[in-house]
Amino acid sequence: xxxxxxxxxxxxxxxxxxxxxxxxxxxxxxxxxxxxxxxxxxxxxxxxxxxxxxxxxxxxxxxxxxxxxxxxxxxxxxxxxxxxxxxxxxxxxxxxxxxxxxxxxxxxxxxxxxxxxxxxxxxxxxxxxxxxxxxxxxxxxxxxxxxxxxxxxxxxxxxxxxxxxxxxxxxxxxxxxxxxxxxxxxxxxxxxxxxxxxxxxxxxxxxxxxxxxxxxxxxxxxxxxxxxxxxxxxxxxxxxxxxxxxxxxxxxxxxxxxxxxxxxxxxxxxxxxxxxxxxxxxx
Amino acid sequence: xxxxxxxxxxxxxxxxxxxxxxxxxxxxxxxxxxxxxxxxxxxxxxxxxxxxxxxxxxxxxxxxxxxxxxxxxxxxxxxxxxxxxxxxxxxxxxxxxxxxxxxxxxxxxxxxxxxxxxxxxxxxxxxxxxxxxxxxxxxxxxxxxxxxxxxxxxxxxxxxxxxxxxxxxxxxxxxxxxxxxxxxxxxxxxxxxxxxxxxxxxxxxxxxxxxxxxxxxxxxxxxxxxxxxxxxxxxxxxxxxxxxxxxxxxxxxxxxxxxxxxxxxxxxxxxxxxxxxxxxxxxxxxxxxxxxxxxxxxxxxxxxxxxxxxxxxxxxxxxxxxxxxxxxxxxxxxxxxxxxxxxxxxxxxxxxxxxxxxxxxxxxxxxxxxxxxxxxxxxxxxxx
Numbered sequence: 001x002x003x004x005x006x007x008x009x010x011x012x013x014x015x016x017x018x019x020x021x022x023x024x025x026x027x028x029x030x031x032x033x034x035x036x037x038x039x040x041x042x043x044x045x046x047x048x049x050x051x052x053x054x055x056x057x058x059x060x061x062x063x064x065x066x067x068x069x070x071x072x073x074x075x076x077x078x079x080x081x082x083x084x085x086x087x088x089x090x091x092x093x094x095x096x097x098x099x100x101x102x103x104x105x106x107x108x109x110x111x112x113x114x115x116x117x118x119x120x121x122x123x124x125x126x127x128x129x130x131x132x133x134x135x136x137x138x139x140x141x142x143x144x145x146x147x148x149x150x151x152x153x154x155x156x157x158x159x160x161x162x163x164x165x166x167x168x169x170x171x172x173x174x175x176x177x178x179x180x181x182x183x184x185x186x187x188x189x190x191x192x193x194x195x196x197x198x199x200x201x202x203x204x205x206x207x208x209x210x211x212x213x214x215x216x217x218x219x220x221x222x223x224x225x226x227x228x229x230x231x232x233x234x235x236x237x238x239x240x241x242x243x244x245x246x247x248x249x250x251x252x253x254x255x256x257x258x259x260x261x262x263x264x265x266x267x268x269x270x271x272x273x274x275x276x277x278x279x280x281x282x283x
Numbered sequence: 284x285x286x287x288x289x290x291x292x293x294x295x296x297x298x299x300x301x302x303x304x305x306x307x308x309x310x311x312x313x314x315x316x317x318x319x320x321x322x323x324x325x326x327x328x329x330x331x332x333x334x335x336x337x338x339x340x341x342x343x344x345x346x347x348x349x350x351x352x353x354x355x356x357x358x359x360x361x362x363x364x365x366x367x368x369x370x371x372x373x374x375x376x377x378x379x380x381x382x383x384x385x386x387x388x389x390x391x392x393x394x395x396x397x398x399x400x401x402x403x404x405x406x407x408x409x410x411x412x413x414x415x416x417x418x419x420x421x422x423x424x425x426x427x428x429x430x431x432x433x434x435x436x437x438x439x440x441x442x443x444x445x446x447x448x449x450x451x452x453x454x455x456x457x458x459x460x461x462x463x464x465x466x467x468x469x470x471x472x473x474x475x476x477x478x479x480x481x482x483x484x485x486x487x488x489x490x491x492x493x494x495x496x497x498x499x500x501x502x503x504x505x506x507x508x509x510x511x512x513x514x515x516x517x518x519x520x521x522x523x524x525x526x527x528x529x530x531x532x533x534x535x536x537x538x539x540x541x542x543x544x545x546x547x548x549x550x551x552x553x554x555x556x557x558x559x560x561x562x563x564x565x566x567x568x569x570x571x572x573x574x575x576x577x578x579x580x581x582x583x584x585x586x587x588x589x590x591x592x593x594x595x596x597x598x599x600x601x602x603x604x605x606x607x608x609x610x611x612x613x614x615x616x617x618x619x620x621x622x623x624x625x626x627x628x629x630x631x632x633x634x635x636x637x638x639x640x641x642x643x644x645x646x647x648x649x650x651x652x653x654x655x656x657x658x659x660x661x662x663x664x665x666x667x
Contacts, residue, residue: 007403101629102327115625121547145470151409152398171398172321172391175409177331181471183624187331187391189322208320209391267470 066142066161066244067216068272069230070254071135074279075238082110082133085239088232089214094205096188096195105186107214108137108229113277116263134275135239137229138163138184138214139263142270146176146185155211161244161272162216172209181267185213244272284432287661288654294506295657302650309643312636313388321391324637329629330620332389334641337616339385341491341608342648343462344484346378346419348492350455351522357448363515366663367500369434370511372427373655374496375455379420381648388640408464415458422451427655435662459484466619474552474619477540483533484611490526491607493519494600499656501597507660513593520596524584527603531577534610552618555628560621563628566614573609576602 076082089095089108096105110133114121144163146155154170157163177185191208199205203219206212217227225231230241242251251274254260260274291299316323326333352371355361387393404410426447433440460481466472467480477483497519500511541549554560556570580602589595622628633641 007405103322104328111625115627118626119548149407149409149469151404151407151413152395152402153404154398169395169398169402170392171395172393173386173389173409174331174391175407175465177328178466178472178619179469181469181624183329186328188320189326190320207392208322211391264471269470 064159064245066272067140067221068161068242068244068251068274069137069216069227070240070251070258070260070274070276072238072240072254072258072276073132073134074276075233075236076133076135077236081233081236081238082135084232085135085229086110088228089217091198092200092217092220092228093203093215094192094196094200095212096192097197098190098192098195103189105188105192105212107186107212108135110134111136116275117261119264119266129279135229136182136184136263137273138216139182139269139271139273140214140216141272143268145179145181145267145269149175149179151175158218160221162218162221163213164215164218165210165212167204167206167210167212170210172211174211176211181264181269182271185211187211284428284435284658284662285654287658290661291657298653299650302646302653305646306643306650309640309646312639313643315636316388316640317393321389323634325631325633327629327631329623329627330617330631332616332620333631334613334633334637335385335389337612338641338644339382339389340462340484340616341612342378342382342385343416343458344488344607344611345492345495346375346382346416347455347459347485347488348496349375349423350452351489351493351519352496353448353452353455355518358452361518363512363518367496367511367515369427369431369659370499370503370656371496372423372430373659374492374499374652375423376420376427376655377648377651378492379416379423379458380651381644382416383420384644384647385641388644408461408468412458412461412465415454415461419451419454419458422447422454426451431659431662434666437666456485459488466615471624472619473548474615477537479533479536483530483537486526486530486533487607487611488526490523490530490603491611493522493526494603494607497523497596497600498604499652501593503656503660507664509660509663516593516596517591520584520590520599523600523603524581524590527577527580527584527607530607531581551622551626555621556614556618560628563621563630565630565632566617569609570614573606573614576606577610580606 086108090097090106093107095107098104112131113125113134114130116134116136140161140163142161144155144157147157147163150156151173152169152171154166155163155176156166172187174187177187188206188208188210193205196205217225217229220227226234227239227241230239233239240251240254242249244251244255246252254276255274258276260276262271262274265271312323324333324335349371352364352368356364356368387396390396399410399413426444429444430440463481463484466475467477469475497516500516500519504510538553541553551560555563556566557574558564559567580599583595583599583602584590590599617631621630
């Protein structure tokens with residue numbers, strides 16, 4: 001029992017430190033906001049920092065981010081609209097192309113409506129709708145089953161809602177692949193390096209025997225950039241990305257003005273990827 | 284006591300060397316797998332666990348079944364099991380070692396295996412499974428070795444073993460419960476998402492384990508001067524009879540819930556396993572074989588007059604073992620992945636290297652059983 005308690009204390013402590021660091025790094029603007037407010041209200045700078053760390057550790061809801069994506073399927077008109085998103089992601093993240101479905105690694109890809117939302121089975125949905133390709137990727141769930149089952153914390157949920165991977169800690173047990181109800185995870189069944197078309201030195205390649213998946217471009221977000229797929233289709237705004245905890249963000253506005261659905265909501269995972277379903281515009 | 288394993292007739296050494304040969308072959312192919320990656324197996328993005336994890340799951344059951352000897356002997360003072368209880372414990376040792384080996388060969392990054400201990404993660408069931416399996420191995424090694432040593436010296440086992448034996452009873456239940464929880468807590472895998480997963484695991488374990496023990500006891504009787512005792516084997520037969528019937532009952536409960544509720548996700552895996560889906564039906568002949576064998580075994584076992592004949596008991600034990608192996612060692616794990624989360628069908632069949640590695644692990648387990656049983660039998664031959 002003592003051992004468990006010990007682990008729990010360490011976990012809470014690590015989570016605390018992680019939250020603090022995370023917020024300091026990515027929420028500088030909010031930091032300045034609090035800093036400014038507290039200075040105005042006559043508090044010194046040291047108590048202001050204290051107040052900031054207290055807040056961020058106690059409630060990420062107020063100051064933390066929750067990244068999310070809206071896929072507006074009406075905006076995907078041509079084959080090329082899908083392709084450029086997929087290619088942008090796969091090239092920037094050194095995703096290999098083995099050319100066979102057995103070894104396949106993918107982060108974002110097309111899936112027909114009937115497979116993306118199989119529980120929506122209906123005899124009277126048009127054939128066109130049934131086969132309409134949807135963009136699928138990791139849902140960055142609020143309650144990720146993959147994180148729950150990982151025996152080494154190689155996959156973990158960040159304070160900003162991103163479900164991330166540590167490729168160096170993963171033992172390749174593939175429990176997360178069994179746990180993911182969305183089929184979002186891929187395993188490197190072979191050495192992926194010879195199958196990367198053009199290596200991007202900005203992002204690591206993976207070794208064989210580890211699991212990988214979409215990371216919501218955390219490496220780009222930390223530089224203040226939008227995810228690669230979102231940027232690739234920014235002309236028609238087919239993918240909208242932003243912070244759910246910010247009431248003024250674009251995703252929040254899109255979610256307020258559109259009816260959206262998520263994949264398998266009945267499982268309680270709370271996916272961070274939303275879909276606007278509808279007939280194609282101007283086709 | 285190990286010296287007992289180093290003397291034997293030609294048959295004994297022939298058997299040992301054949302096992303070593305299979306182990307060696309498996310090991311060579313494992314090296315190949317290390318080099319190439321798990322792509323050498325039939326596993327894929329959709330069916331991400333295959334033969335290895337299925338064997339692991341099945342063998343946890345075999346390991347847990349030692350408790351079916353321990354409970355009658357130690358809790359109900361059923362003396363007839365006194366002579367064979369060591370076989371149950373040694374079978375558990377070998378089965379747990381095979382389990383650990385199967386998990387190991389299934390890892391993509393086996394050199395990082397210690398990460399499970401370096402970064403203990405209590406929210407992962409795998410963490411607990413690692414703990415209970417290793418604990419169970421230690422318990423059985425200690426109990427088995429100490430009691431056998433005491434028997435050799437014509438002494439009662441030391442007092443400190445008793446509490447360990449009592450602990451080993453719930454511990455045996457725990458290894459199979461925790462292993463069931465690996466599966467039963469995953470959202471979106473309908474075949475596994477069932478509250479009776481742990482009871483099903485236990486019923487199938489208490490059928491397959493004692494069935495294997497009957498087979499092993501009858502082999503021991505034939506190849507040595509040691510007689511495990513007719514009544515002990517008959518009692519094992521009774522245990523198998525109950526367990527295999529309960530196992531079938533639990534299976535029918537699953538069928539009822541899936542098909543009466545008519546929820547598509549719950550029906551899909553069963554339809555795939557027993558009838559095939561969209562022209563894919565690689566497991567259909569296997570599943571029907573398992574089903575028919577278990578019905579045949581029940582028909583043979585349920586009649587006490589039939590069961591009393593050792594040949595028929597042996598045949599039934601083999602039927603039960605094969606049937607539970609197919610059901611758990613193939614259907615359960617692979618069926619859980621089909622259809623995939625997109626309701627597509629990706630089938631799986633093991634590759635030749637995968638089968639050879641699997642056989643290599645089984646050969647290792649059989650070698651451990653052989654050596655341990657040889658020691659036990661030699662000591663029993665001396666003391667009888």
